Amino acid sequence: MFVWHREELLVTVSTEYYLRVRALLQQNDIKMQCRQVRIRHHGKQEMLQKPLAQYHIYVHKEDLERASQLVQQIGPEENATVEYLEW
Numbered sequence: 001m002f003v004w005h006r007e008e009l010l011v012t013v014s015t016e017y018y019l020r021v022r023a024l025l026q027q028n029d030i031k032m033q034c035r036q037v038r039i040r041h042h043g044k045q046e047m048l049q050k051p052l053a054q055y056h057i058y059v060h061k062e063d064l065e066r067a068s069q070l071v072q073q074i075g076p077e078e079n080a081t082v083e084y085l086e087w
Contacts, residue, residue, distance in 0.1 A: 006033060006058040009067050013039070017077045018055035024074060025059070030067050033058040 009032070012018050018034075025032050039052040059067045 005061050007061050007064045008056060009059045009064065010055070010057040010071065012055050012077055013052055014077055015053075015055070017074075018057070020074055021057060021071055024070050025057070025067060028066075028070055030059055030063050030070070032067075 010018070010021055012021075022032070022034065035056040035058070037054045037056065039054060
């Protein structure tokens with residue numbers, strides 16, 4: 001697609017926010033690439049915790065400014081912090 005001419009628009013751990021941004025970009029005909037990265041837990045309660053993922057959205061360099069303005073219309077991510085991440 002446009003691997004060499006892309007810029008990262010968004011990184012989030014909120015599935016809901018990721019889906020809202022993705023839908024908004026699609027509605028405005030902005031091509032994007034998305035990637036999901038699983039975050040591994042380390043600790044005793046690993047089996048009980050909900051698995052986490054980081055969602056990355058990339059857009060073409062020429063669309064970055066327009067896409068950023070659209071994301072600002074949604075507003076900030078509500079659950080931007082993850083309290084139990086351990087690296």
